[in-house]
Structures are given as structure tokens and as C-alpha cells.
Amino acid sequence: MTRIVVVGPLSGHEDGLRRRLTEDGYALDTVREHVRLLSELSDWLDGHELGTADLSEVTVRQFVADRRGAGLRTGRSARALAPILSHLAAQQVLSPSVTTDPSTWQEVLLAEYSAFLEGERAVSAGTLKHYRRCARVFLDWASDTEDCVWRLEAGQVTAYVMDWARRREGGRPDMVTLPALRSFLRFLHVAGHVQDLLVGAVPAGRGHPGRHEVPRAAAAHDIQTVLDSCDRQTAIGRRDYAIVLSLTRLALRGGEVAKIRLEDIDWHAGQVAVHGKGSRRDMLPLPADVGQAWAEYLLTARPKTAAATLFVTAKAPFTALAVSSVTLVLARACTRAGVARFGPHRVRHAAACGLLQAGASMEEIGQLLRHAQQRTTAIYAKVDQQRLSPLARACPEAVAR
Secondary structure, eight states: OOOOOOOOOTTTHHHHHHHHHHTOOHHHHHHHHHHHHHHHHHHHHHHTTTGGGGGOOOHHHHHHHHHHHHHHHHHHGGGGHHHHHHHHHHHHSSSSTTTTTTTTTHHHHHHHHHIIIIIIIIOOHHHHHHHHHHHHHHHHHSSSSSHHTTTTHHHHHHHHHHHHHHTTTTTTTTTTTHHHHHHHHHHHHTTSSSSSSSSGGGGOSSSOOOOOOOOOOOHHHHHHHHHHHSTSSSSHHHHHHHHHHHHHHHOOHHHHHHOOOOGETTTTTEEEEEEEEGGOOEEEEHHHHHHHHHHHHHHTSSOOOOBBBBBBBBSSSSOOOOHHHHHHHHHHHHHTTTOOOOOHHHHHHHHHHHHTTTTHHHHHHHHHHHHSSSHHHHHGGGHHHHHHHGSSSSOOOOOOO
């Protein structure tokens, strides 16, 4: 097989790309296709008298558009170029504008917002990415010129939320995006981009369990059905079983499962360090069945990868699971088991409710769930009907007239 040699501005980067993709677990044919695409990108740059310094979001879009126009079947989207661009960025040969276009006022504002979140709010990388994405969507909807932000009014904010909610399944806003919108509106006011604090114009989403609702826990038999549906004879099945069991036995959040690192596990002491909200780090006992599931996954199913996390993707590149991937793993397992879908937090609720039914105190439940405040744990008092019934007042008899 003829070895592909890259000529033009990107010459000399093919060997590094081969090594990187091979280490990430890509198949040899896939590696070859990416090197070929690198060669074609280099030829395209050379033909347009461009260099690596000219690589930007605009030029990448033009490159893939030209390929689509020529009827080519590969390299037809920016996503197809992601492994190549990631490698070139690691080699520091790309212009910073490859991911953003600083010429637009929206990107300048978003960059300022990102700096605010990192410096003033000290949010995690995942929260930063989510909040910035929500802010971008809001800006695309609410403004066409920079002056529109200055003239932003409460009615526009409410209209955006209602319009956005109508396009969602169920027709109501969720509890994930609304805090992001409030954060962005708070930043606009603090930074002087809007005169009024418009946070109060964001309508409330669905009720929070701490205020109105009883926690919705997944049924114990449904969780067991999901665990039984994982085919532990396959690599993916072993991984999925270990993930669901971790959620069930340790009452972890989805993000906490995704963040478990190999170095967090103390096999001799039977403990695991859990990285929770607010940069908390708690040591939890590692149940024997969870430890066994992790060991089986590590020894027989986990791909060879340099990733430091316990759980990694099942397809190349073998990298750490995203928080959303844990939710998807559980959702697919529910579908496979034939039960109604539930997410990681409903499994967490099930663990708490199970402890409550077994007679555990609120303090013990709060310790397992690692709640920072007792009032957060208090929501589970609502599901303990047996303990609440003596507190209920008898219905007064009707007074005869």
C-alpha cells in the first residue's frame, strides 16, 4: 500500500497525525483516510495560496463546501475535519480564529462572558461550555446588531423563553437552560451592557422537588431489569453494567460517574474519591459488587487508551465519557430492557428512597448523597408516608347547621 505523503503548507504533519490517531484507537483504514484528508486540505490551501496561519472557521467552511460541490463523499463537514484540526491545534500551527471569529461583536461579547464565568464565578469547563452555548442561542434569537443588547427589555426575555419552550417536547422550559439564561442576563447587567437586571423576567420552569414536588424515583424492579439487560459477554455490555451499577449502589450523579479517574480508586482500602459539585472531593466506600464490575471492565473490556478516566468511549477516539454520555448509556439500557426511560438522578432518588424505607435517618441519607445542606435532603421526608401520617391532622367534622 502506497504511503501518503503530504505536500504544501501542512507537509510534515502526517506522521504525527498517524501516531495520534493510532494512539486514540482508530482503525488503520480510518487513520489512512484522515491522512489522505490532511493531504487534500494541504493541497487546497496551496491552490488558494493560503498557509496554516490562514486556517480559520471561514476557510474550513469553504473547504468542505468545495468538497460537497465537487461531489466528494468524504470530508464534507467540519466535524469530519475535527481530528485533523485537533492535532494541528496541539502542534500550535493553527490560527486562534479556527474556532471563533473575533470580528463579530457576538463573539467578543461571548469571550467577555467566558472570562467572567472563569474568573468571577469559577465554573467548571462543562458548565462554561453549556452556559456559553445557551448565551449564543439567546443572542442569535434576540439581536441582530450590538445596539439590540443595550435595548434589551424584560418582555423580550419572557418572549424568548416562551418561544423556546413551545419548540421543546412537552412545551415547557427545563431546569437546565433557564439557570444559564439567568447567568448571562446577570453578566450583561454587571458588565454594563444592559441597564436593568432582567433575571426576574425569566419565567420559572417546572417545579423544583425542594419546593413543590415529591422526588420521582425510578422503580427498584425497573433498575434491576436494566442491569439484567446488560450483556456482560460483550465489552460494551460490561461497561454499561458497571456504569448503571455505580449509579445504583453509590447514588452518584451522572457527571460524577464520568469524572471518576483511575487514580481515584484505592483498591486496597476499598474506597473511591468522588468529585462532586462545587469542587468537592469525597471518599466513599467501594461496594464489593461495584469494585468487581469495575475490575471486569478494566481487565477485559476497556480499550487501550491514555485516557485517565475509568470509563471511556466504546468507539475511537477512546476518550473520557462526557456527562451526557452517561445519561445516554442509561437511556439506551432502558430501551433495551423495555422499561420507561429514566435518568441518573432518578436512580439517585431511588437509592435515597430505599434507605429511607429501610429506616435510615435524614442525616445518613444526606451523607450518602453528599448534600451540602440539610434542607436539600429534607425533600425525601415527603415520600416517607409512614412517618408523616402521625403528623397529619384529622379532618374536622362538618358542623351541623
